[in-house]
Amino acid sequence: MIRVTEDDFNVADEYRALINDNGKDGAVVFFVGLVRDMNQGSKILNLQLEHYPAMTEKALQRIVEQAKSRWQLGRVKLIHRIGSLSINDQIVFVGVTSQHREASFQAAQFIMDYLKTEAPFWKKERTPEGERWVDANDKDTEAKSRW
Amino acid sequence: MIRVTEDDFNVADEYRALINDNGKDGAVVFFVGLVRDMNQGSKILNLQLEHYPAMTEKALQRIVEQAKSRWQLGRVKLIHRIGSLSINDQIVFVGVTSQHREASFQAAQFIMDYLKTEAPFWKKERTPEGERWVDANDKDTEAKSRW
Amino acid sequence: MEIGNVIKVLFFASLREKVGCDSMIFSLDDVTTVAELKKALIKYDPQFIPVLEGKVLSAVNQELVNDNFKIPDDAEVAFFPPVTGG
């Protein structure tokens, strides 16, 4: 259900695993987060994703469990990459299935909002001007407050 | 951007087309709607999707344009199948990219809410008890009213 | 007979099955709105009562409209039940 890995993931494989032999769910929502070429006004060359290994899976597990207790979900998959990433690389995958679309949409957003504010990952960007830690975004804290 | 077709679609191909050479967008949200094995209390054997050919693409185009005028979106793809469909078959695909996740999540939901209430498609289900037209869902009308 | 406002009327899904026909041509001079077209159809054949009363959506020239919408000449008017795609 949770994977934290240096390896890339394959969206088609994850999609198949969510829908195979799953006749009861009519809705699948996925989110993929990718490395953008610009951030906070600078061109990005690549980035490094640090995390707190002992805590990461625990934190993600808790977020997914909270989502499952709030909405009637079928399957949930959450993958987050760590280590060195380039432009356009996949960073995070959230896939949720449910009978009706509302639950999947809500849960996928809930998971991302919590992941963005509670899961111990930190991005360090390399730009033409040098390296810098990415600043946390106030919008993410606001986004979480709606739940 | 819009496709109305009897043919199945491939989520992996659609995903690739959304992210290829798209360094500026950090978020991709997709929704896939599938034929469920149960609906409104009956086992479903298969279903037939009728539409109003002269109107369908026009209606979908308008929905996508409304979404694009409300949120800053990168790419949008909307596919809806017609004709004969079996359990677990893919019915509808919505894929949206944007710089940040909020716009993609909102737009994908907006598109689905409008599609569910304004696009001229009708499902006829075959159940062990016979054929029946699917009833429109009040929840879909409510969902639309939030926008 | 002079032909005035020629309207093509389409029916879809359960409405098409109730009417038993997917398309009709009407020449109706006094009809200006969708509501009036419904009344004229019912007057022409009371079998339209169960078809056109209740939750029926209307499109004129492939755009959803409400009952007060004025129908232009040579329009394509469609009646159908609430949609159930997606």
Next chain:
Amino acid sequence: MEIGNVIKVLFFASLREKVGCDSMIFSLDDVTTVAELKKALIKYDPQFIPVLEGKVLSAVNQELVNDNFKIPDDAEVAFFPPVTGG
């Protein structure tokens, strides 16, 4: 010397770089809460002032906690900046 409450303190990301070290062991008898641990660290070395003041998140035994959280014996306490994953 009697060793009382042994605490492992971890730093991540920009805090790790500021401290120049990712992990320390402290034996601090009077420390019961996260706030007191911060004070004790600053008293031990004023270089912790710019590290621990401002927006710092704290986790005790891998769970996010606030400043009033009571630290159990043999805990792992982590300090880090607001997270930026996803």
